[in-house]
Amino acid sequence: MNGRYPIALHILTLLNKTQSELLSSDYIAGSININPALVRKEISNLRNHGFIASKEGKGGGYSIAKPGRQITLADIYNAVKEPHILGVAKNTPNPDCAIGKQINKNIEELYIDLDTAFIAKLGTMTLEDFSNKFV
Amino acid sequence: MNGRYPIALHILTLLNKTQSELLSSDYIAGSININPALVRKEISNLRNHGFIASKEGKGGGYSIAKPGRQITLADIYNAVKEPHILGVAKNTPNPDCAIGKQINKNIEELYIDLDTAFIAKLGTMTLEDFSNKFV
DNA sequence: CAATACTGTAATAAAATTAGTTACAATTTA
DNA sequence: TAAATTGTAACTAATTTTATTACAGTATTG
Numbered sequence: 001m002n003g004r005y006p007i008a009l010h011i012l013t014l015l016n017k018t019q020s021e022l023l024s025s026d027y028i029a030g031s032i033n034i035n036p037a038l039v040r041k042e043i044s045n046l047r048n049h050g051f052i053a054s055k056e057g058k059g060g061g062y063s064i065a066k067p068g069r070q071i072t073l074a075d076i077y078n079a080v081k082e083p084h085i086l087g088v089a090k091n092t093p094n095p096d097c098a099i100g101k102q103i104n105k106n107i108e109e110l111y112i113d114l115d116t117a118f119i120a121k122l123g124t125m126t127l128e129d130f131s132n133k134f135v
Numbered sequence: 136m137n138g139r140y141p142i143a144l145h146i147l148t149l150l151n152k153t154q155s156e157l158l159s160s161d162y163i164a165g166s167i168n169i170n171p172a173l174v175r176k177e178i179s180n181l182r183n184h185g186f187i188a189s190k191e192g193k194g195g196g197y198s199i200a201k202p203g204r205q206i207t208l209a210d211i212y213n214a215v216k217e218p219h220i221l222g223v224a225k226n227t228p229n230p231d232c233a234i235g236k237q238i239n240k241n242i243e244e245l246y247i248d249l250d251t252a253f254i255a256k257l258g259t260m261t262l263e264d265f266s267n268k269f270v
Numbered sequence: 271c272a273a274t275a276c277t278g279t280a281a282t283a284a285a286a287t288t289a290g291t292t293a294c295a296a297t298t299t300a
Numbered sequence: 301t302a303a304a305t306t307g308t309a310a311c312t313a314a315t316t317t318t319a320t321t322a323c324a325g326t327a328t329t330g
Contacts, residue, residue: 024304024305024306025305025306026305037307037308040306040307040308041307041308043306043307044306044307044308054306054307055305055306056305056306056307057304057305057306058302058303058304058305059304059305060304060305060306061305061306062306090317090318
């Protein structure tokens with residue numbers, strides 16, 4: 001798994017804590033300590049999911065698009081998630097092997113089961129809850 | 136996340152289904168369709184965790200070290216797991232930012248919480264259960 | 271005891287993925 | 301019109317993952 005989830009959480013926490021004004025990608029990048037273009041790229045994704053509103057032009061920037069109470073950590077997970085929770089092997093198993101032939105289907109099933117449980121757990125926590133951990 | 140979990144599951148399923156004889160890394164690699172040296176490397180890890188027994192020399196190979204009923208999918212997860220369930224960002228957040236200063240601690244807490252729940256779920260399934268999905 | 275067939279492990283190389291950088295058009299404000 | 305900002309693409313660098321090669325060590329078997 002790459003660093004997109006923690007980055008997304010960082011961005012959304014900042015915006016959720018800053019209701020009154022717009023934050024620029026430069027400011028956000030300064031808090032995270034990464035490149036502003038990367039921030040804009042991830043925000044582009046989060047905006048497509050309806051979590052963030054943006055305003056172009058001078059004085060523009062970003063704000064949270066809806067109350068943190070209405071964004072669960074599962075929603076964020078779904079917005080940045082990897083294809084499979086426990087990783088994907090890149091091999092193509094041997095179709096002439098009894099196990100190899102069936103393993104992908106069975107792993108797939110297992111993953112769906114796990115993913116469902118994981119999302120259920122994440123769904124019990126909101127961005128607001130997470131934000132409230134900050135003093 | 137990389138492909139180690141599915142690879143480990145594949146190896147262990149093969150061995151659990153083959154109680155009577157030893158399987159060579161070559162045979163296992165043939166089923167997975169990856170390099171035998173990689174198989175031996177992952178097995179080296181799984182052996183250190185007590186899941187696999189090995190025999191060197193001619194006619195040697197691998198076998199399951201204990202009943203599949205005694206190996207949970209959580210045990211396997213713990214043997215190959217990544218540092219964090221939802222990924223790690225490589226940045227060092229700005230310590231002069233109120234959010235940046237606290238985010239790592241809060242993410243850490245969240246991850247421990249999630250990991251615990253995930254392991255509990257995985258702990259309800261055994262290698263035997265997984266093996267039984269194969270007809 | 272010599273040949274063979276394995277494991278165990280390390281070193282290296284190749285491939286794939288992720289993160290970072292640069293650039294610039296488009297937009298808005300003043 | 302100048303300045304500040306987003307949006308996006310193209311490219312580069314770094315890191316991680318996977319693959320390959322090699323070979324010493326260990327049993328087995330004729």
